[in-house]
Amino acid sequence: MENTDVAQILAEVADLLELTGGNPFKVRAYRQAAQMVELLPGPVSEAWRKGKLTELPSIGEHIAGHIEEILSTGHFREHDKLMGKVPPGLLEVLMVEGVGPRTVATAWKQLGVKDLDGFERVCRDGALEGLPRLGPKRVVAILEAIERHRARKGRVPLFRALRTAESIIKQLRRVQGVRAAEVAGSIRRRRETVGDIDLLVSATHAEPVVRAFRRVSEVLEVTASGPTKCTARLRMGLQTDLRVVPPESFGAAMHYFTGSKAHNIEVRTRAVHRGFKLSEYGIFDRKGKRLGGATEEEIFKAVALPWIPPELREGTGEVEAAEKGRLPHLVEEGDLKGDLHVHSDASSDAHSDFEELCAEAARLGREYLAITDHSQSRPLGLGDAALHKHAAHIRLLDSRRRTRPHLLAGVEVDILPDGTLDLSLETLRELDWVVASVHAHFSDPPEKMTRRIIRALRSGVVDVLGHPTGRQLGVRDAYAFDLEAVLEVAREEGVALEVNAMPDRMDLPDKSCRLAKEAGVRLVISSDAHHASHLGNLRYGVWMARRGWIEPGDVLNTLALSELRRYLQRGRRAASTYEHEGISP
DNA sequence: GCCGTTTTCGGCCCGACTGTTTTCAGTCG
Numbered sequence: 001m002e003n004t005d006v007a008q009i010l011a012e013v014a015d016l017l018e019l020t021g022g023n024p025f026k027v028r029a030y031r032q033a034a035q036m037v038e039l040l041p042g043p044v045s046e047a048w049r050k051g052k053l054t055e056l057p058s059i060g061e062h063i064a065g066h067i068e069e070i071l072s073t074g075h076f077r078e079h080d081k082l083m084g085k086v087p088p089g090l091l092e093v094l095m096v097e098g099v100g101p102r103t104v105a106t107a108w109k110q111l112g113v114k115d116l117d118g119f120e121r122v123c124r125d126g127a128l129e130g131l132p133r134l135g136p137k138r139v140v141a142i143l144e145a146i147e148r149h150r151a152r153k154g155r156v157p158l159f160r161a162l163r164t165a166e167s168i169i170k171q172l173r174r175v176q177g178v179r180a181a182e183v184a185g186s187i188r189r190r191r192e193t194v195g196d197i198d199l200l201v202s203a204t205h206a207e208p209v210v211r212a213f214r215r216v217s218e219v220l221e222v223t224a225s226g227p228t229k230c231t232a233r234l235r236m237g238l239q240t241d242l243r244v245v246p247p248e249s250f251g252a253a254m255h256y257f258t259g260s261k262a263h264n265i266e267v268r269t270r271a272v273h274r275g276f277k278l279s280e281y282g283i284f285d286r287k288g289k290r291l292g293g294a295t296e297e298e299i300f301k302a303v304a305l306p307w308i309p310p311e312l313r314e315g316t317g318e319v320e321a322a323e324k325g326r327l328p329h330l331v332e333e334g335d336l337k338g339d340l341h342v343h344s345d346a347s348s349d350a351h352s353d354f355e356e357l358c359a360e361a362a363r364l365g366r367e368y369l370a371i372t373d374h375s376q377s378r379p380l381g382l383g384d385a386a387l388h389k390h391a392a393h394i395r396l397l398d399s400r401r402r403t404r405p406h407l408l409a410g411v412e413v414d415i416l417p418d419g420t421l422d423l424s425l426e427t428l429r430e431l432d433w434v435v436a437s438v439h440a441h442f443s444d445p446p447e448k449m450t451r452r453i454i455r456a457l458r459s460g461v462v463d464v465l466g467h468p469t470g471r472q473l474g475v476r477d478a479y480a481f482d483l484e485a486v487l488e489v490a491r492e493e494g495v496a497l498e499v500n501a502m503p504d505r506m507d508l509p510d511k512s513c514r515l516a517k518e519a520g521v522r523l524v525i526s527s528d529a530h531h532a533s534h535l536g537n538l539r540y541g542v543w544m545a546r547r548g549w550i551e552p553g554d555v556l557n558t559l560a561l562s563e564l565r566r567y568l569q570r571g572r573r574a575a576s577t578y579e580h581e582g583i584s585p
Numbered sequence: 586g587c588c589g590t591t592t593t594c595g596g597c598c599c600g601a602c603t604g605t606t607t608t609c610a611g612t613c614g
Contacts, residue, residue, distance in 0.1 A: 025597055029586035060587050098603095100612050133605055141604090348598075378614090379598040417601095440601080440614050 001045065001217075002167060004160050004236060006070050007038035009079050010063070015091050016082035018101040019108070032058040037067070039503065041536050045071050057351035057531065089115025097145040097476070098138075106131055120146055148477065154195060156238060157473035159503035159540065161187055161194035164236050168199060168216050175212045178203045179247050184257035188310045190543035192473055192506045197240035198257045206244035213242050249281045251295035256280035262315025263308075270303040270319070278303075311546040328549045331525075333542045335552040337560050338368035338405065339535060341412065341435050341466060341498065341526030346390055347373040348380035350530040354397060354407070360532035361405040368561045370408040370433040375422040377414045378439060384427045387411055391431060406561055408432040412466055417441045419455025421462075428461040432568075435498065435526075437466030442479045449481040454489045463568070464524045464556075465490065467500040467507045475504070483512055487519035496522040496556050501541030502534070513548025524556045 014030035017023070036058045037044050047053050048071055053064035070076045086108075093104050093116050107113040110131060111122050122128040123139050123146070165183045172181040178201055182188070185198030201209050206228040213230055214222050223239075224231040230242045245253040256264060257280065271278035275286050282293025283302045292298030300307050305322045309330055312318040321327050342357060343350035352360075354371070361369050371394050374381035382390055391409035398407040410433035414422035421428065421436060428434050436456050444452060456462060465486070469478035490497060497516050500507045508516065508523070516523060525541040527534055545555065552558040559567060 023586080026586050028597075032587080058587070062586055098612070102611055133610055135605060137604060377600095442614080443602090 001071055001074060002163055002236075003037050003040055003044045004163060006044050006067055007034040009070055009076050010034035010037065010066070012091060013076070013079050013082060015094055015101075016079070016086050019086050019090060019094075019105050020082065021105070029058070029060075029063070033063045036531075039531075039534065041533050087114035089118070092116045093119045095475075096142065096149050098141055099145065103134070106134075116146065116149075152474060152477075155193040155474070156236070157504055158187065158190065158192050158194055158506070158543075160236065161197055161238060164218055164234060164238070165197045165199065165240075168197075168213070168218055168240070171216055172199070172201055172209060172212060175203070175209050177205050178209060180250060182254060184254055185259060188258045189260065189313055190311050190547060192509065192544065194238070197234070197238055199240060199242045200250070200253055200257055201242065201244045202247045202250035203244055204246065209244045210242065243280075245280070247294060248290070249293050251298055252278070252282045252293035253280045255296045255299050258310050258313060260314050263313040263318065266315055266319045267299075267303060267305075270305070274303060276302060309546065311543060312549065314547075328551050330546045331542060331550050331552045331555055331558065333539050335555070335558045336366075336525055336538055336542070338366050338370070338557050338564070339527050339529070339538065340370040340408070340410070340433055340464065340524050340557050341372050341500070341528045342369050342535070343373055343412070343528070343530050344371050346371075346382065347530070348378070349374075352529075352532040354394075356532040357529070357535070358401070358405055358407075360535050362403065364535055366405045366535070368404070368406040368408060368564070370410040370435075372410040372412040372433065372435050375411055375413040377416065377422045381414075381422075382411070384424050387423060387427055388430070410434060412437055413462075414439050415452060415456040417444070417452065419452040421456060421459055425459065425461055428459075434461055434463045435466040436462040436464070438470055438479070442470055442476070444479070446480040446482065449479055450485055453481060453486050457486070457489050457493050457495045460493070462493075462495050464496040464498050464526075466498045466526075467502075467505055467528065468497050469507050469509060469512070471505065471507050471509070473504050473506065478507075478509070483515060484519070487516055487521050490516075490521045491519055496524045499523050499525045499541040499545050499550075500528050501525060501537045501539070501544075502528045503537055503540045506540050506544045508544060508548070510544050510547035513545050513550050517548065517550060517554050522556050523550060523554055526557070 010030050011034035014027045014034065018027045036056055044067065047056065048068055053059055053067055054061060066076055090104055090108055093099060107119055107122060107128060111127055113119050113122055123143050128134055129136060129139050165187055169181045169183060172178060180202040182200050184200045186194050187197060203209050210225060210230050214225065218234050219232045220235045221233045222230065223233060228244045232240055234240055243253060243257065268278045271283060277284045283291045283299055285291055291302045297307050306327060308318050308322050308327065344357060345351055345353050357369060376383040394407050394409040410431050412435040413428060415436050415438045416422055457465065471478040497508055499513060513523060523545060525538060525545055527537050529535045556564065
């Protein structure tokens with residue numbers, strides 16, 4: 001039982017309660033608890049064993065008891081009971097954007113809708129349109145949203161797939177005779193969403209590995225199984241393919257099953273041009289003599305290439321770059337010196353105080369943290385006066401601290417619909433670090449969104465644009481705007497773009513990272529931590545950056561604090577080109 | 586169901602937007 005499974009059960013209880021008209025505050029309690037569990041970096045079962053569940057924010061005595069029930073029995077009676085009352089297919093209907101519990105409950109009770117197909121049917125045949133507050137425009141919007149939902153389906157965010165994959169790998173490594181067990185496929189390439197899980201094992205005898213795999217608790221149903229290969233559907237919904245190969249083929253198989261398809265075709269073509277044959281079993285010459293295959297390095301070497309990091313293997317120029325010795329020296333998590341987007345409990349949606357944040361950041365070896373709580377238009381966010389006080393408090397605290405991490409006084413200020421900022425420029429100028437983000441009005445038309453963001457970047461007080469596309473993996477697509485126009489302004493104004501490392505955001509997307517680099521815009525890889533435990537999530541941002549060919553020099557927070565301070569002084573703070581208030585959007 | 590320098594009861598964010606109405610319900614962030 002993994003965090004995701006527990007979180008899913010709790011979230012489903014919230015949905016089911018909502019559909020049956022339960023107490024909305026109870027609904028919210030379950031939802032918050034689910035999110036807490038989902039984003040916990042360590043296993044929730046460990047917190048349970050140590051009796052520390054109730055120490056987590058949003059988890060009280062009741063829900064801790066429920067989690068215990070789920071972990072120890074695999075079931076939650078309350079959940080089963082609710083599932084008996086509500087058609088389970090309705091949960092998927094709730095995931096359609098713009099469709100909430102009231103609409104679903106109405107369609108269910110009045111039209112007998114039981115699942116997404118049924119819901120689509122009543123949208124199309126006009127039955128839904130007659131119901132209260134449901135006119136033609138909404139029905140059209142809903143049908144479009146159903147289509148988007150269907151397009152997203154079948155892929156899950158990397159962090160979910162990775163957790164399951166790593167858990168299975170750990171179990172396979174314990175099987176006797178296993179030399180190595182690794183995750184391949186799009187997970188290894190660190191794509192932000194994953195359609196299936198590819199697992200690869202090196203062993204002299206395949207059968208025990210396949211047998212063990214079939215018995216793994218994550219497996220729901222085995223759909224195909226042979227002596228060296230097994231395909232199964234997992235409880236979490238994805239399909240997974242296991243391949244067992246002999247040690248002398250492991251590198252070739254890793255390369256083959258890591259992909260991408262486009263990358264493999266390029267490398268294989270190179271092999272053919274040299275008179276070789278490349279397959280998942282190895283690389284061979286014309287006479288069938290094995291030239292290599294135990295390691296990936298042997299494969300690359302045989303086709304006269306240096307080893308290419310998996311994140312680059314998308315067939316987007318990495319082979320050519322490798323051939324010319326121009327592969328980027330990709331950024332690594334260890335290059336990051338600090339974290340420049342962190343919420344303290346002064347933000348209503350965050351849970352850790354300065355002390356907890358500093359302790360965890362110290363443990364992770366961070367040299368500095370920028371405390372960037374929300375501005376006033378967020379619920380309970382900070383206004384000018386409150387932020388002034390907050391910043392003073394942060395600086396005082398920092399001056400008293402003798403150890404790392406150092407604290408920077410910052411803010412995450414909202415970019416309002418007209419492109420102005422949610423705090424006075426005077427206040428913002430005082431701060432060490434300003435993240436500016438869009439948090440509302442996501443559906444502005446692209447031209448308006450572009451103008452809105454550009455106006456914010458021209459304010460002369462913004463250091464970085466936070467989670468630039470607003471996407472939430474598996475939930476919400478990026479909002480539409482002209483990235484290239486924004487990049488141009490960002491470069492002119494010396495504003496960086498954030499690579500937000502929240503596992504369900506990973507925003508900036510990889511391709512956009514690459515565009516930013518080409519446009520001469522610096523990046524900042526930040527955790528956007530809302531709890532001390534989230535500070536460890538930076539790797540998700542690093543992965544996106546690596547997929548975007550990003551090197552340490554492209555990333556501001558690879559700078560030591562003294563260098564960062566120097567950079568900020570000669571950067572946009574020196575010359576503001578724009579008077580914010582007077583310009584219309 | 587959670588939470589508490591407004592602490593064990595009684596709050597819990599709330600305004601904007603949209604499509605639907607003719608004053609507002611539902612959804613979202």
